Amino acid sequence: MLVPKGASRRKNDVCVRHSWGRALPENAVVRLDEGVYLSTPEFAFLQMANSLDEMELAILGCSLCGRYYPCEGPTGFVRRPQLTTVKRLYGFLAQFRNVKNASKARRALRWVHEGSRSPMETSTAMLLSVSRRMGGYGLPKPMLNQMVELSGGSSAIAGTPYYVVDLYYPKSKVAVEYLGKAYHKDVDRDVTREYVLRGEGCTLFNVTITQVATSSLRNRLVMDIARAIGYRLRKSTPAISDKRKAFLNRILPHRSQILKSGEVIWKSAPWAMPSLRLS
DSSP, X not given: OEEETTSOOOOOSSOOOEEEOSOOOTTOEEEEETTEEEEOHHHHHHXXXXXXXXXXXXHHHHHHTTTEEEBXXXXXEEEOOOOOOHHHHHHHHTTOSSOTTHHHHHHHGGGOOSSOOSHXXXXXXXXXXXXXXXXXXXXXXXXXXXEEEOOHHHHHHHTSSEEEEEEEETTTTEEEEEOOGGGGSOHHHXXXXXXXXXXXXXXXEEEOHHHHXXXXXXXXXXXXXXXXXXXXXXXXXXXXXXXXXXXXXXHSOOGGGBOTTSOBOOOOOTTOBOOOOOO
């Protein structure tokens, strides 16, 4: 709960009170009812910079700019429409010069991707594109859930005028598809999809949770993707390897969270929604 500066900030079992000493910035809140207002996604992003570090804030940004949100429950997230964009977040933060944590929020936006539909898509995109200095592999940022239009012949085979691929490098026509549990239910569909995309000139990488979570397989995968997009991947130093291990431990699921079926049980983030119980 946001209260005026100087008001009581005593905690209770219902809420935690935070103060804001300035006039509320433009587009900071939306009115729900008389005297009841809600922070916009952009203002919430800035406020969360007070309690999250740069990488945690980037993960939150991917969710706000994506189509899912962490939630306590069997899968660890729920589907929902995209709430904001990187451009809108940058525009909102541009109002602040000397506001605490605004600089941190702007830095975090460098690693935010739009269009993610799950924590695993977010993690895969971030491990590829976050800078080596921060622990990632430093590849160019891919586009997430990008539409790939098909030619007439391919469209007839596929039964659709386009496919939507998980991660995509449009200039080099390189697609990365994460094969989660749901994607193993229709083998014919998957084979046709791969056949059609390759026929359209796409280089396709099918990725499983095992590949992403296993160091040797992940390194080989990233090298192959880098080669396909024409990116020169520099060799790791011991210092970079240590940073990468720490970084990947934060964004990838622990082995105990990966079931034999390939399903991932995500540990809820501190800012996740509580479990949704319908009576």
